[in-house]
Amino acid sequence: xxxxxxxxxxxxxxxxxxxxxxxxxxxxxxxxxxxxxxxxxxxxxxxxxxxxxxxxxxxxxxxxxxxxxxxxxxxxxxxxxxxxxxxxxxxxxxxxxxxxxxxxxxxxxxxxxxxxxxxxxxxxxxxxxxxxxxxxxxxxxxxxxxxxxxxxxxxxxxxxxxx
Numbered sequence: 001x002x003x004x005x006x007x008x009x010x011x012x013x014x015x016x017x018x019x020x021x022x023x024x025x026x027x028x029x030x031x032x033x034x035x036x037x038x039x040x041x042x043x044x045x046x047x048x049x050x051x052x053x054x055x056x057x058x059x060x061x062x063x064x065x066x067x068x069x070x071x072x073x074x075x076x077x078x079x080x081x082x083x084x085x086x087x088x089x090x091x092x093x094x095x096x097x098x099x100x101x102x103x104x105x106x107x108x109x110x111x112x113x114x115x116x117x118x119x120x121x122x123x124x125x126x127x128x129x130x131x132x133x134x135x136x137x138x139x140x141x142x143x144x145x146x147x148x149x150x151x152x153x154x155x156x157x158x159x160x161x162x163x
Contacts, residue, residue, distance in 0.1 A: 006040040008065060012056040013038075017155065026055055057092040057157040071145030082139050083109070085162050094155030105162070109136055135160070 003011075013023050013034075020038070021031035027048055036042040044052060053063040074080075083106040091099040112132055135147055139162050148160040 003065065004040050005043065005063075005065065006038040008063065009034075009056075010038040012058050012063065015151075016056055016157075023055070027052070054092075054098065071143065071147060074142040074144055076142065079142050082136075085139060085144070087135075087139075088161040088163060090159045090161075092157040105136070105139060108132065112136065130160070135162075 013020070019031065020034040024031045024034045027044075033042070037044055049063065050060060053060045056063065083104070085105045087103045087105055087108050089099075089101040089103075091097070091101075093099075130148060130150075138147070144162050146159060146161050148158070150156075150158040152158070
């Protein structure tokens with residue numbers, strides 16, 4: 001059975017650690033209104049959906065139940081040159097900061113060869129234990145899509161994509 005909007009909203013809200021009341025406060029509505037959304041008794045106004053997806057740290061497509069581009073291995077005959085791909089890092093901090101870093105893979109490879117570490121680039125310590133050399137190897141073998149998702153102990157949400 002397909003997950004309803006309300007079920008998705010509830011799951012994303014709980015993943016971010018919000019109560020219904022806390023989520024409602026961000027939009028000037030009651031926790032009861034959020035409860036109605038989660039029980040599929042009503043729906044949020046379309047104008048707040050983009051901000052709602054930002055607050056919950058998910059894409060609008062995810063919030064609406066649309067399929068994201070899956071992580072997959074591209075067959076060799078269909079692959080682009082890995083140097084033409086882009087590494088995208090999205091950080092949604094618990095403090096409300098939203099940072100997106102878009103780096104050409106060629107630049108990532110050059111930086112790794114020079115000894116750069118990703119926290120130096122993004123300013124986020126949640127990335128310190130990610131093996132970017134391994135990610136480069138996977139991309140060279142044809143991996144594209146969302147590669148890493150992290151929720152730090154502090155509550156920061158980090159997603160890494162290659163497109």
